[in-house]
Amino acid sequence: MAAHSKKVNFAKEQLYERDCSGVKPDKFEQWLEKNPLEIDDWDAKNLAKHYPTIFEHCFDGDHDSGYAELERAIEQSKPSLGYAVLAWILSSGQHNMVITTNFDNLVADALSIYGEHYPHVIGHESLASYLKPMSRRSIVAKIHRDLFTSPINTEDGVAKLASQWTGALKNIFKFYTPIFIGYGGNDGSLMDFLKGLDKRDISGRPFWCYYEKGEEPNQDIQGLMEMHNGVLVATPGFDELMLRIGDVLGYDREKQKEKVEARTKKLLNTLDKQVIDMSEHGSSELKEQLTTHVSVEQRDWVDWILYINTLDDINEKEKQYQAALKQLPESYQLINNYAELLRSEQRYPEAKEHYLKALAIEPNHARIWGNYANLLSQMERYLEAEEHYQKALAIEPENTDILGNYAVFLLNQKRPDEAITWCEKSLSIEPGHFHVTTYAEVLRDLGRFEEALLFAKKAAKLFPDNPATQNLSQEIENKISSEQ
The missing domain is CATH 3.40.50 (Rossmann fold)
Known part of the structure; x- marks a missing residue:
């Protein structure tokens, strides 16, 4: 496979720029017919045939300039x-x-x-x-x-x-x-x-x-x-x-367009999620750095969440979420994040209302289904919670957050033999995920204490500021000592 037209266009462009200072554009083709470079077997209608000779003529002794011109031409394609x-x-x-x-x-x-x-x-x-x-x-x-x-x-x-x-x-x-x-x-x-x-x-x-x-x-x-x-x-x-x-x-x-749109959407969503995660768990300096300083009227949903994450007061956060949703009432991302805030405040009926509202707008969003499953678990509606975890994973089977949360759910249901499968799948995709702690807990509950201790220590190194990970290692060590 070759690109005949690209070489022809490049050859014409370079010849015109370097050899035709006195030739008008409408006379260029006539000029080419005269074999201006005196090339044997010249064919003005097939410049691709003479492309190497034209390149050498235009960039004799300075091939780097030729490559630079090629790079410029190629970047425009x-x-x-x-x-x-x-x-x-x-x-x-x-x-x-x-x-x-x-x-x-x-x-x-x-x-x-x-x-x-x-x-x-x-x-x-x-x-x-x-x-x-x-x-x-x-x-x-x-x-x-x-x-x-x-x-x-x-x-x-x-x-x-x-x-x-x-x-x-x-x-x-x-x-x-x-x-x-x-x-x-x-x-x-x-x-x-x-x-x-x-x-x-x-x-x-x-x-x-x-x-x-x-x-x-x-x-x-x-x-x-x-x-x-x-x-x-x-x-x-x-x-x-x-x-x-x-x-x-x-x-x-049409199918190709749909796939391109879906991949592009997924890439952009991943970038947005990473920015928001960094904002939620980062230092105040990082939060300020990530915040986009645009006017309130110009904020998109990411701008609103980044700004809200800089706030410490819960009441002020809620006030800003309400302002954001007044401006962007159909943003399922904002509605979901507001529901998360309500869930953290144990305002379960309001949280449920907003999760369902977000899902009505975007019914195939795995993360929202997973968050709603977390809520149902907290409300002790366990059968519904498990159903919604499975629904979330059917949409996005390699979402490590949902995989890990489902494992936590199963662990809390005293089903470590099932939880281990989902933990291992999550960690096979993202070995440094926070649910390495969950994996240590699952191994502990299965009585595999030596392995549990290894992963508890790994969790402690990965997340040194989390007291739970530090305490878990000591708990498992005590268990091993008592067993001995």
Whole structure:
């Protein structure tokens, strides 16, 4: 896969800036037709063919400036719709390999934004041994290197494929049928490698896609396809082509949008939660540092909570929550946090009212269901509490707070044999979570005192300012002594 248009645009831009000071923009194409650089076999309609020569001409003796210009051009590029489709294809499992002559990160960026993961990018021939078939993760192999690893951009550089790639690519083609998109076969490196392949070296019939409004593939490409019983395919632009391929494979743009929105929302919620947690448990200096000094009218729900966390007086906190909810009545986050304040004050009926109000606005919010379960447990409505813990975990099964709180609930119900499963799951996700203390208590109640002591001491080191963790170690030590 290569980006023919990007190289053409970059070449045109650099030529115009450096060699056309007296040429008007509307005369530029005519100027190109005259072969201004006196290049053999010049084709003004196929500047990608001459890209390495143009690069050397523009940045002779100063390749670092050329790389800087490339970096600027690449940073301005954003993944288009076609890349969104490609990201979906690469994330779907079977078709997960991209081999490219490009330096940019559009494929990797698209996978990060629109796909399910970030790919394994192999941006230098010294890493070619990591190019392996049947990878669990998508792979992007850059045979002319990555932008940040001295990209191969000169005529001599692109004339021959680095030896490390040869064996790796041969192995890949045994397992994958290649589809060539946007590659004109203008470099000697990849094209010479392809021409040197035996008929048995490519799995299946390769497909060579070329732009239907451009020139037909050159003789080398036609010969290559003939040798391997391949197929030449006249295609529209990249985005439309990818949409057509995606349509055949079952691409659903709306579903992809929903997943992107859900991931983005989750990331932002995680950031907000971390800021709020730091504000709730941090020093007064940290609370002040985190507080955003915007006018009352401009505050969002996070601004309100950060401000309220700086207050010590409960009555003033409640007053500010009421002011916040008057301004943002549909903020389920504010309503939930106000319910937490009411729960801490043992005003259970009011807390319940606000939890249910928050859940009516955002019924799939695991943390609110978990908080409501905590309330029901405190109200000694244990069957309902357990039901709501399980509902919260069905929505967000790896939420370490809810996992730990459910373990505490089970421990308080004298069910340590069940609690241990949820504790271990929580700590496998976040080993330094506060519920390491809960785990020590569970082990204690199971009679596993030596293990309990190890985790109690770990908790004491992790949370030295918490008296309960300090006392737990002493309690377990006394228990061990009495047993002996």
